[in-house]
Amino acid sequence: MKKIEAIIRHFKLEDVKNALTEQGVQGMTVTEVRGFGRQKGHTEMYRGAEYQVDFVPKIKIEVVVPEQRLQTVLDTIIQSARTGEVGDGKIFVSDLAQSVRIRTGELGPEAL
């Protein structure tokens, strides 16, 4: 199994979720994060104080998939999350040693 972590734009969440669901992905976990990267933040001004917001709100999606579906899922995310402008985000893939479904105790791909 592989764990895919995708950092995407906030307003793309619905699109990515729908695209993944269409691809048969049945579960995912989403976290609010803040990103720092090439996409610069912006400057806010409160009375006399200028203040640089370096971190941009982003969404992190975590999906665990069986090895064989990795590429499809990656492609789906890339397509549905892309706008073409700086700040579209990254996808990180790592190996997973094990997965368990708490309810049933099922292990491995069965647990997804």
Next chain:
Amino acid sequence: MKKIEAIIRHFKLEDVKNALTEQGVQGMTVTEVRGFGRQKGHTEMYRGAEYQVDFVPKIKIEVVVPEQRLQTVLDTIIQSARTGEVGDGKIFVSDLAQSVRIRTGELGPEAL
């Protein structure tokens, strides 16, 4: 070392934390996440607008443990987080290359 990520129900956090502490786990990190899965969300209605909430609030617990304690910890989490109904969550296990305690610079299992 292994990194355990468990997605559990919100109101089970206290139970899981206590169970793990009893097993001698000394540290963990908790994140608010939203989950999408077999447990369906619900429908909210604001005036005329119906709106499907697909994401359910969940808690992600991250615990890093030495290899030998993996199974105990897994079992503890499964037991204390289970209700038996859809949506109890998953546990994902992955390998960890290194760990450091910032305060002391200790490495490996010592750092936990």
Next chain:
Amino acid sequence: MKKIEAIIRHFKLEDVKNALTEQGVQGMTVTEVRGFGRQKGHTEMYRGAEYQVDFVPKIKIEVVVPEQRLQTVLDTIIQSARTGEVGDGKIFVSDLAQSVRIRTGELGPEAL
């Protein structure tokens, strides 16, 4: 590539970010988390009800770096996040199988 996850103190975020930027790190992702560990929480009292807050607000920084920069980045984080008191946090390092830049589709270290 390696993925570095550092759990640090809230008010150290600016310092760590600046230190990493100086080291040429171009991107990172930050999450609000709550930590449980040797650093004990505190007791709050609301009218008659005493209540133990076990979880301390922490910041999780995720940085993906090419293998060769791992040590520099680790050192930088350790230095800039350390106060020497219990609760400074941990750093966890794991292997990354792949990374993608959504905007361009670039893969591997190029994507960072």
Next chain:
Amino acid sequence: MKPRRRILGLGIFLLLVVTLSGWVLNSSAVAADAMAAFDDSIAAPHEVDIDTGDNAWILTSSALVLMMTGPGLALFYCGLVRKKNVLSVMMQCIFLMGVMAVVWAVLGYTLAFGGEEPWIGNLDYLLLNGVQGQWVEPSQLSQVQGDVHLIHCRGVDAVQVVPMAGSIPRLTHMLFQGMFFIITPALICGAFAERMKFSAMVLFMMLWGLLVYCPLCHWIWGGGCLTFGGEGAIAGGTLDFAGGAVVHISSGVSALICALLIGKRLGFGSEPMPPHNMTYTAIGAALLWVGWFGFNGGSALAANSLAASAFAVTHFGAAAGAIAWAGWEWILRGKPSVLGACSGLVAGLAGVTATTGYVQPIHGILIGALCASACYYACTVVKNKFGYDDSLDVFGVHGVSGIVGMTLVGVFATRAVTDPAVSGGQPLGLIEGGSIITGQLATVAIASVFSIAVTFVLLRILDTLIGLRVSEKEEIEGLDFSEHGEEGYILL
């Protein structure tokens, strides 16, 4: 379950609509009847003028007292619960503003203030007849009862008749008192927060208002059996300026019964349940302080020196309460807390309520501090000892300070402040050598026992009929979603 509930809701709602429409549409007819039934022996209506200053102040006070419930109490309470129940608490306050207002207009006001029978009001003011304005032909004018203000119309014989209560229109009196009919039940909501069924809450409050509040209000303020100095009044009657017994004891002890009968929240005692938004609680407390000026100051029913004095007692009572509670925390725990200051000011306010029109403003400081100290003890020591889950300390704050405040009237009341028409120039409190304290203690006992008894019976009946509590699953999920299908904050 769902359909059952739906049907129930439907039933109640239809009942309400039908009854109301019927009544309302008939009201003109009823009015005529009522008038025809008047005693002929009364020759001409007794004309009085409206004092615009008094009317301005009581209307303003009415607005302030409504503001106490919403947003005041709604904020104070909703900040103290967990995030998943924040809306359910707000909904209780806001929906009660609606329901109790209508019940008051239809039936409540007349039960509380219709006639001066000892036990309960008559139906003279049913559906606001004899309260709202009337267009009266000259021939019928002699049948108009009570104080009225007449507005003539150039070139027309008939006249607009405005029923009066002292120097203000009776409508103003009805409105001001009606705001009390809203906040009193709303106070109780704190006892069963985070677990009571909304439908049961609504029914309970309607009945509680009619069966507990209205009688008490009638006995003490409406010329009933506890009227101070009234003929045949029990123990000589009582002085309760703005509701130490009528509002705070009644709601406080009823709240305790609710907490006991409905039971503890799941996880109470084992899980932490800290206030989810102390800023709301603090805002709410400040608004309560401001609104209470209308509550107590308006209870003079005029913008006279009594209103000013009551206003001042209120202010100093709140101030001393905040200092006292936070002060005890500072001494005993090392840190004064915001919740402490807020609880203290509310306790001070609730405590002085009974006393405001009878005691010296400077004594307000002492009374406020005493009440808040008693409440501090009740909420920290007593409550923990007995282990009941009066979730937002309605009994610990309102019940206790209502009782202490009513008692202290017997100590501090003075003819230097009290309306001479009430005091008759006689000494009142212990300090000036009076002995009204027996009446005060009797009233504390009567109000407590009566409220406890009726509340107990009501809850038992409702529990059998529809159940008082949401299911365990709904409680865990939170009432915001399970009872109202909404979420409080979507801040991500």
Next chain:
Amino acid sequence: MKPRRRILGLGIFLLLVVTLSGWVLNSSAVAADAMAAFDDSIAAPHEVDIDTGDNAWILTSSALVLMMTGPGLALFYCGLVRKKNVLSVMMQCIFLMGVMAVVWAVLGYTLAFGGEEPWIGNLDYLLLNGVQGQWVEPSQLSQVQGDVHLIHCRGVDAVQVVPMAGSIPRLTHMLFQGMFFIITPALICGAFAERMKFSAMVLFMMLWGLLVYCPLCHWIWGGGCLTFGGEGAIAGGTLDFAGGAVVHISSGVSALICALLIGKRLGFGSEPMPPHNMTYTAIGAALLWVGWFGFNGGSALAANSLAASAFAVTHFGAAAGAIAWAGWEWILRGKPSVLGACSGLVAGLAGVTATTGYVQPIHGILIGALCASACYYACTVVKNKFGYDDSLDVFGVHGVSGIVGMTLVGVFATRAVTDPAVSGGQPLGLIEGGSIITGQLATVAIASVFSIAVTFVLLRILDTLIGLRVSEKEEIEGLDFSEHGEEGYILL
């Protein structure tokens, strides 16, 4: 784009500053001129006394009505949008409080209340001349027009002249009416929330106020062509006590045009756009209820029995509205929601507004329930059918209940309540055999058509000149940052 906008802002701002300074500094001179121009035939000023009670009440009401816009409406609206636009909504309300106040002082009041021409006010009160106090030499005293109150100064011949409106200073009248000039445009903001350009909004509202609100206000309240019983009044004129047509129909139908012309929000219909903070919406609704007592009760322009009656109708209308809307949800969907209760109470309040000084308080229950039911239907069924994005249901709530309320005046209005100087002792509503309903319906039609037409033209012009909508990128980013450079909450 940026520089263009900056220049535009600069232009508008300078224009404002220059014009104002010029005008203001000239105002003394103008005052003298104006006075010199008075007709000599008027011998001496007509002296009247100030009724302090009336003045106290109308000043209090003015404060309450301002509180309706900020924080009342600001909270009610901002809770309903998405988090990224929360400040933009607040800013619209707060900035309008500033801009409309100034426009009212300079030009609005005189257009609405200067003289009694049929179509629009004259410039007698330009820059508050003849509204604020004057220091008048004895020789010029004979030239002072209208009702005044004179304050003499010991040992000095000249006198301070206070222009009056009934028993209150004209300044008080100007202030009270000026608060309506703020909230009416602010209501419209709900229609185009989350997408309109701030600069376009400001310009639109200034023009809308002068070109839609002022004429309507003049026709109905300022002695114009819809004055009830006025000579040559269209269809006999209309009874609109506190703004069913002037405030709610005008803003409601204009809002619909805004929603149609500005277009839907990006993602409307496909993306969920749930209220981000229902607690704010509930607090706002409660504050609106409280403030509305000033809105309607103050419209009696005195602290008399009419004020009390209007206050009561308001209270019961809101109550019944909350019950009705939440009740329909309970029946049809199984759960009463907080948003339902809040929407209902606002619909009830908006609905009874027109009727408050003319109908019996007990009928307020019926009227409130009817209006809220109509609005419920409009917001759930009608809106979904047509698919326009009136984002916060300004038309569905204010437009619809304005229309229903104005119509129901024709049914329920009664001389038992109405100021006899207005009713002349004649029957008014259908129920008591009157026939004013024609005038009511005519006014509904006129106010609607007029508001639609002017709004349409204004928006078209502004769209061409500066564009109405922010860019797509800015809309996605949220208006808080893109228009104001700020963030609503930093809670991490």
Next chain:
Amino acid sequence: MKPRRRILGLGIFLLLVVTLSGWVLNSSAVAADAMAAFDDSIAAPHEVDIDTGDNAWILTSSALVLMMTGPGLALFYCGLVRKKNVLSVMMQCIFLMGVMAVVWAVLGYTLAFGGEEPWIGNLDYLLLNGVQGQWVEPSQLSQVQGDVHLIHCRGVDAVQVVPMAGSIPRLTHMLFQGMFFIITPALICGAFAERMKFSAMVLFMMLWGLLVYCPLCHWIWGGGCLTFGGEGAIAGGTLDFAGGAVVHISSGVSALICALLIGKRLGFGSEPMPPHNMTYTAIGAALLWVGWFGFNGGSALAANSLAASAFAVTHFGAAAGAIAWAGWEWILRGKPSVLGACSGLVAGLAGVTATTGYVQPIHGILIGALCASACYYACTVVKNKFGYDDSLDVFGVHGVSGIVGMTLVGVFATRAVTDPAVSGGQPLGLIEGGSIITGQLATVAIASVFSIAVTFVLLRILDTLIGLRVSEKEEIEGLDFSEHGEEGYILL
């Protein structure tokens, strides 16, 4: 450290309790003494009537002014700090509401308004003697001093004596002025937000109130050495209608001293410290606007034309301030911000405060715009240049606009508005050829120097005794937990 602090708190608290109880319980005795000490030469009390309209308005205004501190200022300020300090700011406001109210009743009022000595009030009103009602035997009636209202009691010779201040009870006067005694110190809290020790804050404010506010108030309003036209008044005395000097200069310049002596927040200048909740700040600003109507309008101490005029100046000053500040941002930075509009309206309000009873409402627009512009400059340019950490710009807003406003009284004041009993019919401001501006400028200087000096000494003393600042660790942790043991929001 902890035990030391605990002991300290305990000490203070006990001191307070003991002193108060002693005083309060003695107060009746004192009252008798005080009366016995009266000069026999005064034959009979001077009876005046209560004007209910005036009383209604000033009571309402008192409520509004309290609302300015809580929740108004509490929200305005707490939104501007970081989340971890939100409660500490609220606590300062709410606890000051308690402490300052008690200090005012005990000692403050008499120091400010007792007698007309040039430098400080006498102790005639100590513990509210001669302010609250009295029950007086006929034989002692001749010894009652000052204006009073007598309430007789049927069949009893003794009489209830109500001390009066003009047409309102003296209690009402005391209450209204007492609300100023709360908000003025509360304003200062903005200067040292996020770092001052709570205990030091409480002690400082109590002393500041007695040693800075009371003298200033006495000099300008209490018949002291700056009374306008008073015999031997410095520079002819000053016109300060509602507190340009007494409230805004005093708090503003003291705030600057606090900021300088207490030092910058950790990380000031290097770390971003953006407002954590702009919605609170906006709500607070709107509530301040509404409450300020009571502040300024109530300062007429009657519901007369002067109240209306002051109300109007307030409204237009706020409006113009909001437009001006946001306008400058729009021009200079391309975007008008919510914080800009809110800061501007507060600056406008603070600026017009001194002028409200003396200038034409239409000039309020100009004055508000000028003050807000000056404050904009002070907060953006001046502050950055000098680099002090006046965290919430108390000096930049209140200090600056207090000074500008007091000066502009000398320009715009006119006998067309000013109470003729004050103006004596003479020209006042430069515009109408008067020359009161010298007195205005003298007062600005005196109030500034006096406040700076006393504040400086007080802080130095307190710093030595108990320390002004929390520890570094506590500051990083946030004052909510370290000082009060609580958390603002638990939204997860």
